[in-house]
Amino acid sequence: MTASPALPDRSWMVTPLVSVLAVLAVASLLALAGGSLAAVWNGRFLLILALWLALWVLNGWLASRADSTPGRLLVALVFGAALIGLWELTVRLYDVPPVILPPPSAIWATFIRNIPLLWGDFVQTILKGGMAGFAIGCTAAFLVAILADRFDFLRRGLLPVGSFMAALPIVGTAPILVMWYGFGWQSKAAVVVAMVFFPMLVNTVAGLRDTTAMQRDLMQTYGAGYWQTLFKLRLPAAMPFIFNGLKIATTLAFIGAIVAEFFGSPTVGLGFRISTSVGALALDMVWSAILVSALAGSAFYGIVALIERRVTFWHPSQRG
Secondary structure (H helix, E strand, O other), rough: OOOOOOOOOOOHHHHHHHHHHHHHHHHHHHHHHHOOOOHHHHHHHHHHHHHHHHHHHHHHHHOOOOOOHHHHHHHHHHHHHHHHHHHHHHHOOOEEEEOOOOHHHHHEEEEEEEEHHHHHHHHHHHHHHHHHHHHHHHHHHHHHHHHHOOOOOHHHHHHHHHHHHHHHHHHHHHHHHHHHHOOHHHHHHHHHHHHHHHHHHHHHHHHHHHOOHHHEEEHHHOOOOOOHHHHHHHHHHHHHHHHHHHHHHHHHHHHHHHHHHHOOOOOOOOHHHHHHHHHHHHHHHHHHHHHHHHHHHHHHHHHHHHHHHHOOOOHHHHHH
């Protein structure tokens, strides 16, 4: 058996390309200093283009050598820093008004100045509304999925209803739930429950039915009953599906809690902060609230993914 031919090494292209892009960047800076309108416009465009291409090459070079967890983390950090840097540069060079798109530096400064205020919004929206709704919705969906797996008529009846409920727009259901449960965090938790329940239910039911007939017959041969088969075979096999539903729910939970606050909330919360700041044209505060939500969502998703890696270490998706 012959080995497949190795891919050609094109690393020699990196240094000349970066050198050419560096020359373009220097030429763009000189054009910016020239003063003519056409030269300034061309200089801006060429500078942004040169930096973008240089960062593209850098990220590609790092990604081709990222064969470990720290290496992959470095690629993600460099990529994110490149996007933020290009955002800052573009806004500064083209003098974009802050009411249209503030630079990342202004957003960060607003975030630092308003940490106590944003912390209160975080507690109200994420910890109370989002996390409470996530816990209630996912737990209820898991228990209902066990019942639906045990009784076939429930599975046949609930899954079509789940598809129907998942198609309902949140902007239509959120005002109704806010009117039912009031303006406190309880109504936001109810919206989150409605959003995460059916994705979690569908994934759990699909996971419980993932085992083969041969595996189930083998458990019966050993004299295992329904509950023994459930806990020893079917639930472990369903874990990748269950965690897939949990990861979907992590993103839906915070989105639902924030959107629900647009339809009524006390004078605290990320949704309230975004809506009032938009009305005041304080886009830096809007982006600061978005930053809080993005950081919280990314951290929560990462925690669930880390737990999944520990629980489903045996699954092919977690190997290598």
